[in-house]
Amino acid sequence: MKKILYICCLFLFLKCATTQTCRNTRLIPVFIGFTKYERDTIIFRAYQPNGSFNQLVDTCFLNTGYVGLPHNDSLFVEVATTYTEKNKFPVMYPDHDWEIYLPARDTSIFISKIVSPQTTYKCWNCDCFNLIKSFVQDGTVVKPTYIDDPINLYPIGPVIYINKK
Numbered sequence: 807m808k809k810i811l812y813i814c815c816l817f818l819f820l821k822c823a824t825t826q827t828c829r830n831t832r833l834i835p836v837f838i839g840f841t842k843y844e845r846d847t848i849i850f851r852a853y854q855p856n857g858s859f860n861q862l863v864d865t866c867f868l869n870t871g872y873v874g875l876p877h878n879d880s881l882f883v884e885v886a887t888t889y890t891e892k893n894k895f896p897v898m899y900p901d902h903d904w905e906i907y908l909p910a911r912d913t914s915i916f917i918s919k920i921v922s923p924q925t926t927y928k929c930w931n932c933d934c935f936n937l938i939k940s941f942v943q944d945g946t947v948v949k950p951t952y953i954d955d956p957i958n959l960y961p962i963g964p965v966i967y968i969n970k971k
Contacts, residue, residue, distance in 0.1 A: 828925045828934035831963050832898040833917065833941065833950065835906060837881045839970035844910045845870055845881055850897045851905040852890055857918040857942070859903060864890035866897050882965070898966075900938060906968065915968050918942045938964045 837845045848868045854861035866888060875882040885897040898904055900920035907914045920941040927934040940949050943966060950964030 824930070825926050825928045826932060826934055828927055828936045830899050830901065830922055831935045831938060832885055832896060833904075833920070833938065833966045834885065834953070834963050835883045835898065835968055836965045837883065837968050837970075839879050840881065840908075840911075844908060844970070847909055848883065849905075849907040849909065850885075850888075850890070851907060852893075852895050852897075852902040853905065853918075855901065855903050855918070855920075857903060859905060859916060859918070863902060864893045864895055866890045868897075900936075900941075913971075916942075916944055917966065919947075941966070 835848075846869065848870060850866040850868065851862060852864045852866075853859050854863060868883070868885075868888060870881060870883055875884060888897040889895060890897065895902060898917075900922040903916070903918040903920075905914050905916055918941070921939040922936045923939065925934070925936050938950050940947055942948070948966070950966065952964050953962050
């Protein structure tokens with residue numbers, strides 16, 4: 807009897823599970839070796855996603871004193887709740903090409919061709935994310951590293967390493 811009840815519950819659960827369209831995730835910039843002065847202001851510029859960086863769509867000015875998480879010689883810039891000024895696009899998501907500009911150094915980092923296939927997942931009241939498979943950083947194809955939150959033990963997301971030159 808328990809076996810039949812178990813099979814019925816399993817069937818009902820699988821039948822009632824819905825197909826979720828997974829959400830996009832963002833790239834997390836990590837600035838390595840920069841002084842506090844060099845990275846205190848960051849400008850994110852969103853461009854049409856064609857790799858040419860000639861069609862500026864929107865901009866976001868960010869003061870890292872409020873959103874940065876320093877760790878040794880690095881600064882993790884959490885952009886999960888950061889949006890562009892005019893159109894309110896989420897920053898560093900795969901629907902645009904991005905220029906990361908550091909005014910104190912007059913330096914730009916260009917991110918384009920973000921590959922993040924749209925996926926679906928069948929589940930019961932769940933949340934899922936599209937993985938970023940690769941992107942182009944300053945002309946070089948990069949496969950992102952995914953990091954975890956060491957305190958809460960859950961994935962934070964893919965990082966983009968920006969080394970001081």
